[in-house]
Amino acid sequence: HAHDGPTTSSSLPREARVVVCGGGIAGLSVAYHLAKLGWKEILILEQGRLTSGTTWHAAGLIGQMRSSRVMTNICQDSIKLYSSLEEETGINPGFRITGSLALAESKERMLDLQRTASKARAIGIDCDFMSPAELEKMVPWMWTQDLQGALYIPGDCVTDPTTTSMALAKGARQNGVKIIEGVKVDKVETEKERVSEVHTNQGSLKCEYFINCAGMWSHELGLKCNPGVKVPLHPNEHQYLITKPIEDINPLGLPYIRDLDNECYIRDWGQGLMAGGFVTPGKPVFTKGIPYPAEFTSLPEDWDAFRPVLDGFLKRVPAAEKAEVQQLFNGPESFTPDMSPLIGPASEVDNYFVMAGFNSAGIAASGGAGKLLAEWIHEGRPSINTWPVDVRRFSKYHNNKKFLRDRVSEIEGLHYRIGFPGMECQSGRKLRCSPLYASHAASGAVFGERSGMETPKWFANMSDTEEYGFESQTGTFGKPGWFDTVLGEYWACRETVCAMDMSFFTKFELKSDGPEALELLQKLCPNEMDMPVGHVVHTGMLNEWGGYENDCSVARLAPNSFFMICPSFQLARGYRWIESHLPSDGSVKLQNVTHLYGGLNVMGPRAREVLQKLTETSLKLSEFKPFMCTEVDIGYASKVRIISITHTGEDGFVIYIRCEHALHVYDALKEAGRIYGIRDAGYNALRWLRLEKFYPYWGEDFVDDATPFEIGREHRVKFDKGVDFLGREALLRKREEGLRKHLAMFLIEDHDLDHDMWPSGGEPIFIDGNYTGSTTSTGYGPTLQKLVCLGWVTNIDRNSGEAREVSHDYVHHSKVEIQIGNRRFPAKGFLYPPAVAKRQISHV
Amino acid sequence: VGTPVIPKLTPDAVNEVLQKNEVKVKLNPGISVVNSYCSNQLASNSPIEDQRAEAQCCLTDGVLVGVFDGHSGPKCAQVVSERLFDYIAAEILPYDTLLSVYKKIEAKETSLVRWLGGKAIPMSPNAELHHHSLVKYLYENVSVDSEADDYIPDMMATAFDRLDQDLTTEALSHSDDISVSDECLRTVFSGACANVAFFQGNDLYVANSGDCRAVLGVQMDNGVWSPIVLSNDHNAYNNNEVNRVKSSHPANESMTVIRQERLLGELMPLRAFGDARFKWQGEIQKDIFRKWEKQHGPQLRNFHLPRNFYTPPYLVPTPEVTHYNLEGKTGFLILATDGLWEMLDPDKAVALVGAHSEAMGQMGPYSPAAKVTLGEIRTALAQRRFSLRPLDTNVSTHLIRYALCGVGHTFDYDKLAESVSLPPNIVRHYRDDITVTVVFFNGKQ
Secondary structure, eight states, rough: OOOOOOOOOOSSSSSEEEEOOOOOOOHHHHHHHHTTOOOOEEEEEEETTTTTTTTTOOOOOOOOOOSHHHHHHHHHHHHHHHHHHHHHHHHOOEEEOOOEEEEEOOOHHHHHHHHHHHHHTTTTTOOOOEEEEHHHHHTTOOOOOOEEEEEEEEEEEEEEHHHHHHHHHHHHHHTTTTTESOOEEEEEETTTTTEEEEBBBBBEEEEEEEEEEGGGGGHHHHHSSSSSOOOOOEEEEEEEEEEEEOOTTOOSSEEEEEEGGGGGEEEETTTTEEEEOOOOSSOBOOOOOOOOOOSSSOOOOOOHHHHHHHHHHHOGGGGGGGEEEEEEEEEEEOOTSSSEEEEOOOOOBBBBBEEEEOOTOOOHHHHHHHHHHHHHHHSSSSOOOOGBBBBBOOOOGGGGHHHHHHHHHHHHHHTTTTOOOTTOOSOOSSSEEOOOOOHHHHEEEEEEEEETTTEEEEETTTOOHHHHGGGGOOSSSSTTHHHHHHHHHHHHHOOOOOOEEOOTSSSEEESSSTTTTHHHHHHHHHOOOOOOTTTTEOOOOHHHHHOOEEEEEEEEEEEEEEEEETTTHHHHHHHHHTTTOOOTTTTTTEOOOOGGGEEEEEEEEHHHHHHHTOSSSSTTTTTOOBBBEEEEEETTEEEEOOOOOOOOSSSSSEEEEHHHHHHHHHHHHHHHHHHGEEEEEOHHHHHHHHHHTTTOOOOOBBBBTOOOGGTOOGGOOOSSSOOOOHHHHHHHHHHHHOSSSEEEEEEEESSTTTTTTTOSSEEEEOOOOOOOHEEEEEETTTTEEEEEEEEEEOOOOOOOOBBBEEEEEHHHHHHHEEEEEEEEEEEESSSOOOOOHHHHOOOO | OOOOOOOOOOOOHHHHHHHHTOOOEOOTTTTEEEEEEEEEEESSSOOOEEEEEEESSSSSOOOEEEEEEEEEESSHHHHHHHHHHHHHHTTTTHHHHEEEHHHHHHHHHHSEEEOOTTTOOOTTTTTHHHHHHHHHHHHHHHHHHHHHHOOOHHHHHHHHHHHHHHHHHHHHOSSSOOOOOOOHHHHHHHHHEEEEEETTTEEEEEEEEEOEEEEEEEEEETEEEEEEEOOOOSTTHHHHHHHHHHHTGGGGGGGTTTTTTTTTTTOOOOOOEOOGTTTSOHHHHHHHHHHHHHHHHHHTOOOOTTTTSSSSSSOBBEEEEEEOOOOOEHHHHHHHHEHHTTTOHHHHHHHHHHHHHHHHTTOOOOOOOOOOOOOHHHHHHHHHTOOOOOOOOOOHHHHHHHHHHEETTTTTTHHHHHHHHHHHHHTTTOOOOOOEEEEEEEEOO
């Protein structure tokens, strides 16, 4: 482990502006980039020696195509950084552009690679498909006869993890970063929920910012803070084999290989080969805590666990059967509950940032992730949509150790799993359940998880075992097996009446003695919040750049009492946003009541009639209009909160029922609705309903980088309400500048539902042949009889590169195409939903 | 009135019960063909009536392993288990050493056997009396003709007979100490089957008296473990035994000597130590009981001779002895009381021990030797993949667990928990005491 001169500054300073905990490649990268942005007094504390956690034993592969756009950006930035390090620091980091091969054994894998390729080409990543014959020419020692082909990405790279880190360390030091080894952080102190001081085994120091880059230790480190910071990750064993040189095989200069169907990767290592892989189930390690001190820890080899990888490797490289073992290396790697890293501000403490959980892509991602986080800290916000990697997407529920242990053993195998849409994890389920869970399960509900909450996706006919068992099948890129079921649920929502569990929504209550709660909401929300008691408004909560921190429906229960319904993903993030703006005098009380209420959506043209059977209060449209809220008795349950919005554009209500009453109300509703044809509907029907009416959802279609203008919500911004709400300035500026991007709705033409591939999000959108953005939510519109996608579009001038205004005409009257797999489908674009989708279906 | 619920033990508690009596001993290499042995016992009676013993001969190179199945009380099995090996060891001593050994034994300067497996011997309060009998036996051997046959099966039979004879002599000698004579009577009126394996050089001798069984497991060329039963059960299902018993009594007793598959309608084994009721003259028995009753009161009032008791003795302790040559053979010997054999046949038992010992060899992490190729590693890993991963490292426990609840390669926990949760008054109706000792050997070429 090549150390570049003395790295240890002897004594701990009394204060620093930024303390980075962890001297792996993550911590080094974020410190390097912060220093480059001109930040001073940055201190890296490493408990052992630099890279001694998990950095030193990484395989060093850098693939660019990742599951999300932000991850792809991050890895591309890593490549830019690593390729420039030698020039800047004089240290050759072992960086080489080798290219990569992703092999496909099955037709489904080939489809998956085609989808990847279409996304790659749209954003300018060069890639090519190779036939088995071409592969054999390129890599003569590879068995190719069982292959369909391979995706070749010439720009993918490898690097040496340790020397890359050492180059970063040198670069950081050249820019003033101080690195101290052998210092263990024991506690992070806070003052008014803001980082104030760090206690270490070498003494304490004051600091303004704390960045947790402690790798597999970051979970435990997060809890050494008051309040505790969740960093939901857990280490698994990860093994790779290094062979001695093999006769007839010269691996140098060839692309590294990912044999996805055989769960292994192969690269050159010295004169031999390295083969590693991701197996199911993975083997969680250090379940009783990670040992300390632990430097350059390796675990005992486990050949039995490595057997599937070895089988895959020898199948692909038959000549290696004669090879001898140089080493079977086993080291810990951190995995997260959804295989995306944990980056960004903690939702518990201000100025506390996290960058960890790279799911064994730490080398590939750290360079770019460090840049992203440094800019995020510097600017106060990230430059792109970071939600897929944002640590705040998880709630405290996900930080449970047993949950993490169970989940990461499944997650590891997802690396090489075919990316069928709508697949759910099997482990770590029932983390959170609605009070109606058991009832729904008995009715045939097939569940998916939303922020850990079990939510019915559709209700299968339980006598049809093929359909009911769909969840356990291998998935499809085409028409989903639940199509007919969800179609039935959709039409019931539009034509009769449906009950839908909405318990996954996040719910807050905001109260004060005087007008302070209203004043806070007026400041946080761009809409007019001073509405009559009993009314509901839909509003965003914007940051100072006008972007959506949150998107919610707010009901005024009493003059100084408000009930807020937010997306499920806002459990941690949304609470923190409001909490951090509460008046310091304690006059406004914020309470998270998500776990207290079940939510039941009763929607459809007969919803009023059915609900009326259960209450004396009149629910006639004339008396209880949409966007109103009241508390009524339903069956035995008193004072049940009902809100006359359905989040789908259909008529009806969402009933918020205290959990102990939820089952009774649900049963009474089903009984009363029986002769009206009431049926259960799941989340997939809700998605179809909202897509057709162009109802974008926070966290799925837009996040904090979008303003109301860009998603067609300017009518919910009240510039004239007389309050200088958060983001007002920015919005006014934006209005002057014009819209450079816009969320649009697309109907796909010429698509054969039964035989063509379906979109599932992330599909490239082309306008007049130019790539202009990607789809977000996708689904089918039964009323429009088309596949419906939402997606982001820009209008970049091909010649000047200038971003021009995105107008309705531009979207609607240009030639729009959406690429699904290797085919481009023509599409109709809209900035406003087609009227036909909104029309109520009338019953005589 | 509902059926009382017998609370089932938890899996941990079940394991505790099953593993409580585990013994595992590794012998120093080079001393004997025996490498190691495992033993375990699961009680049905309280206290358990089974005994086990393992010892090395101090003055010769033999290893003795025995299981003892007591009946009508625990005393006889206990006393036989702690005395029989001395008698065998004494019998096989070379004649020219006898005199010096006799002197050393009398002075308690040496012992004939060294006990293995942590069994504290002697347990009997009559140890002094037993020592006295052994010394007497040695002295008599010293005075016997030196040219006596040294055929080991005969010697083992002699030792069995002599010990049983000493049990009678001790019980009938008039000791002043009531507790001593009491103990002797309890011993000789209870009974014990014995199955003793004697390893000497490459020779294995199995001496069996009663219904314990010794089964050898040897691996055939195709890798399959094959069972060789080295003892005959001495019970009514064994025609040779039935004929032996009938022919030793007048023809008019042929209908009564074995009735309802039992000796005189009472005793299952047809050979055993003790059981004076089937051996002594009726008058002697009655005398003894009159005396005993005077000392102890009326609890023995229901004493009676077996029915159709005309020409004792009906029962003998003399063992059948078999011999097997272990030269060049690797394998194991299972010695077990009938409690195990009632639930497991020799084929299955040998297969289980064979698979277990293979699996134990693969229990540890795999580590390829130097110069091994990846192809060879792949083959080795594929073989390990389907090997048994036993719950028990002790193969005797593995056999008991499987006997109680085995299903294929796995175990039915419910059935197991139920079986070991039965209270003492009920459990005896379901299974007998179980004692299993498995001896692993490596015959020399």
